[in-house]
Amino acid sequence: MALFRIERESPGLVPFAQYAAGDGLYEREVEDLLWDNLEEMLGRTLFRVARQAHLPHGGIPDILALDEAGRIVVIEVKRDVDRQLLSQALEYAGWARESNLQEVATLYVNGAQQFWADWQEFTGTEQPVPISPNPHIVLAAASFHRRTEAAISFLRGAGVPLVVLSVGMYQDADGQKFLDVDRRGDLGPPTATSAGNAETGDGGSAKRSFPATLADLLNAGLLREGETLAWHRPQSGQTFAVSVERDGRLRLPDGRHASSLSAAATMSVGHGSYPGWECWRAESGELLFDLRSQLIQAVYESE
Missing domain, CATH: 3.40.1350.10 (Trna Endonuclease; Chain: A, domain 1)
Known part of the structure; x- marks a missing residue:
């Protein structure tokens, strides 16, 4: 290629x-x-x-x-x-x-x-x-x-x-x-x-596979550049925040960048693996999983 x-x-x-x-x-x-x-x-x-x-x-x-x-x-x-x-x-x-x-x-x-x-x-x-x-x-x-x-x-x-x-x-x-x-x-x-x-089985999971990305949410206007995403982690009582960059990456408070929601969660905590779409919320309070579902539904209805 x-x-x-x-x-x-x-x-x-x-x-x-x-x-x-x-x-x-x-x-x-x-x-x-x-x-x-x-x-x-x-x-x-x-x-x-x-x-x-x-x-x-x-x-x-x-x-x-x-x-x-x-x-x-x-x-x-x-x-x-x-x-x-x-x-x-x-x-x-x-x-x-x-x-x-x-x-x-x-x-x-x-x-x-x-x-x-x-x-x-x-x-x-x-x-x-x-x-x-x-x-x-x-x-x-x-x-x-x-x-x-x-x-x-x-x-x-x-x-x-x-x-x-x-x-x-x-x-x-x-x-x-x-x-x-x-x-x-x-x-x-x-x-x-x-x-x-x-x-x-075979195929994509409805919840933890990803037919849409953060960049897609940005292009659709469901997220905006500079928006702060928050994750309240019940196990520890901690709340973490990241900001959305123009290219869909996530910026942590210490300046590091994560390329996915799951990576941002792991980098915030320092260990472990996390289902990022089910963790982070937009400034509206909506889960990123729900915003992604809205985008997928809109694309499906337009076809």
């Missing part, structure tokens, strides 16, 4: 060069970006568990996360995905299928003791949501070997919950980097099962 900048003063196209990074550097940078921006790159709020965690019976997956239904999301990052990596990811999914909350807690980046409070706050439940036996696999890479592509298509066609992220990195003449992400597949929404637990 070629990426260009359109010149304003002339009808020319300025090409961006593909970022020339070695395998190790590419993988570290993409893993960093994924860990810090799961919501933006996967379109879903996830509870971040660990990076480079050592599994009890061997193996070190790049990133482990949970969705609100308790399903483990195994994320593997490589510059090129071959059959060996695909096999490895399936082995990790096999571990995830047999795992439990106690085991996941021991892997948590903020410690096993902190895991329980953070997990319950993320799910908004009085009792910890147990681990689902239906894990999800995410493969992120710049390229996929031809045979691997065929194997992935077969697995997805057979119902294996697998998301593919094609991640291209580019840079301009000034060294500014750009990320091109093509996502095939989605992390499925929770659905009711006969046992009454939340499980997952």
Whole structure:
């Protein structure tokens, strides 16, 4: 894929060069970006568990996360995905299928003791949501070997919950980097099962996947540049505030910027993962989740 900048003063196209990074550097940078921006790159709020965690019976997956239904999301990052990596990811999914909350807690980046409070706050439940036996696999890479592509298509066609992220990195003449992400597949929404637990299917979740962004709310006039968003956190009694920037980023009081509502919540507290759309309120008092729903409904009715 070629990426260009359109010149304003002339009808020319300025090409961006593909970022020339070695395998190790590419993988570290993409893993960093994924860990810090799961919501933006996967379109879903996830509870971040660990990076480079050592599994009890061997193996070190790049990133482990949970969705609100308790399903483990195994994320593997490589510059090129071959059959060996695909096999490895399936082995990790096999571990995830047999795992439990106690085991996941021991892997948590903020410690096993902190895991329980953070997990319950993320799910908004009085009792910890147990681990689902239906894990999800995410493969992120710049390229996929031809045979691997065929194997992935077969697995997805057979119902294996697998998301593919094609991640291209580019840079301009000034060294500014750009990320091109093509996502095939989605992390499925929770659905009711006969046992009454939340499980997952295919497609987007009504509550924690994101067909609209903060930039979309700004363009629709539902938010304005400079508007202050507030989050009252009942667990601690604290109230946090951020301001909306013109490009849809969020500015914290200390000058740091967050690229998503969930990231702004995590940066405000200092740890944990939070469903940002369900946390922050606009100056009108409306939840950002409700403003997003208004926008989606308006778009739906106009079609």
